[in-house]
Amino acid sequence: MLRKYSNSRSLNDNLKLGSLSAFSAGMVNVASLIIFFGFSSNVTGHYAILAEEISLGNWNQVAVVFSWIFLFFFGNFVSNLIIINFNKKYTYVAHATPIVLEILCLLVVGIYGQFYYTETLFETEVLLGLMLFAMGLQNGLTASISNFAVKTTHLTGATTDLGILFSMFTKKKYREHPELLGKAKLIGTIAISYLSGAVVSGLLYKSMQFKVFYVVSAFLVIIISYDWYKISLLNYLKTNRQVEAKSKYRELEIFPKAKRENEGSLAS
């Protein structure tokens, strides 16, 4: 999911990454909507609100909404900055770091909400900002490593693409195009995962409240662990193969020599 970059990624890699991260984004967005009455994974609505507040001259609210949009932007910025600087040397670490930061942000929201939240407006605005930053980190990561194929925190572009693809599928030549079919499958999976995450979050919130952010964090840990496990497995297999090859080499090199020595001592 996270090890491969850009064009070396398969549809299957993108499907796994897209479904899991869209599920967690859906969970975060609905949780923030229920708790804070604000969206945290999409900024289109915030742009509209920003315009409205500017036209009304509510400068305090302009500052708040612009901060949220900026934090989402900054999350994307940080995520891609990490990737482009560390991708070549430490691919997995570069791709996992934005998710680790996202988990930290969501844990802060969860822990603060569970133990310290007194429902002041300041707390609401800051926690919502932190969630927008976390969603920016996630979106920046998935978009960057998948060559802009996977965007999981909002569905405007995905729904547009899906509408276009479905209209293309009215013609047979496009219906049989594997790349277009793969794209439709990916976008459809992302949309369904996002919606499922949102519904699950809405249901879980009733009994878990702020603890729902721990569940989201657990999902993100799965994304990281999956590749870590694969890397460990690959390293293990690689090391095993090297050991086997070395022992075979030794058998060929050393054992015949020892055998000859043994035969020599017997003869004498």
Add this chain to the structure above:
Amino acid sequence: MRFWTIFVIIFSLGALSIYGMVTNGSNPENMVIGQWNEVKWEYELYDRVESKTDGKSKIIPEDLKPYVGGDLKIHEAEMWKFEPNGKLTLTDRNGNKLKQLKWAFKGRGNVLYLKYDDNSIESYIVTTINQDKLVLNIDLHIGAKGLAKLTFEKF
């Protein structure tokens, strides 16, 4: 050079906005503190369709109930007293205490959230808030302003 100028402008605006958010001056939480006198109830859609209400009636017409939802509690109070500790006391015009609930602002300060002792929740979109006037719309969670509008004046 031009690139870095744009870069600096965007990041400065972001930093300034965050500073503005943190040091928010005319916070609605400060503005709402005090006693508010309920002066008008309006049912926007109903008024538009049938013009049956006089702007004072607090009874939700039967045909509007499906839109408003079953959970909404219509306040019989005339005075709303917001206290800094998050308590809201509803009293009648003679000062008799009717109910006490918890209040908080949500979103960017555009949603007034009321919580009852039985944990039921009610939310209003804050349409106007200033030193003299408070206008609330019932929040139907559908991104639209509610059907009922409450207007208050500072007491």
